[in-house]
Amino acid sequence: MSIRLDDSTPFDLEATLCCGQAFRWEKHSEWWYGVVRDRVFKIRQNNDRLLFENVDADFVKTYFRLDDDLLTVHSRIDKDEHIRKAINTLKGLRVLRQDPWECLISYICATYKSIAAIKRMLFNLSRKFGERVCFDGVDFCTFPTPERLATAHSVDLVKCGLGYRTKYVRETAKIVNKKEWEFEHVKNADYKEARAELVRFPGVGLKVADCILLFSLEKLEAFPVDVWIKRSIIEHYTSHFQEEFISRTMSKRSLTNKEYERLNTFGREYFGEYAGYAQEYLYHYERTQF
DNA sequence: CAAGTGCCTTTATC
């Protein structure tokens, strides 16, 4: 199966899967292998051709957000020379439409960890609590269900390398499992309301909530502020803030909620309805330049 | 080689 990408549909599979938004994709000789819910499939890109197996075209279009008019997105967030460089370098990078449950747990695990470590944790979680699925002669695992993680023993979660995140994952899984948490409801709420819902989960603060909203709940205006984005904004958008705010934020490693809100609000107001895309371009650009 | 730093932060406590 394949899809032809026309000029109005730029896409860069490699950048999209390597920019640190999803953690469970594996590359085996030219093919990218992914597990999304109970589905295992592989995909590769040959210039304007997307080739894939074990999945239909509609799913590919949905998951990789090929329905986003990326050229429009580019022109809307193209506010200055700096973001323009990022766009020109990374054009084709798309936000994914991930599964909200997996995204929620993934970003609870992501706090204060490197991407390599996050991948390791999620790999361990899936191997221990997910269902094994063989595809193309390779073993994969589905992501554990809420029920499975809600009833998991703490020691087993600790063995996955979760550390202090263990209780957050367990408690969050219990909430989602028990009172049928409605991700659809959050999806339909507006940005601020949706974020307020998410931060009620243990282990979910403003930053983690913004990641979940952007990557799995259709909130393209969400603008997660991590250390890289903080540095990027402080460095390239200095004049948009008071001197005192800049020096205070630069000298400390972590952000207070108030400082987070200031940077987050700047991002959403400055870049507009597709601020999340701007964030992804700035983030990946910051990490790969140098 | 030991020790320090950083990691897509949140929470508890002062």
Place this chain on the structure above:
DNA sequence: AGATAAAGGCACT
């Protein structure tokens, strides 16, 4: 309100 510490463990310097 706002600052500060603590929380796995691993990679890197």
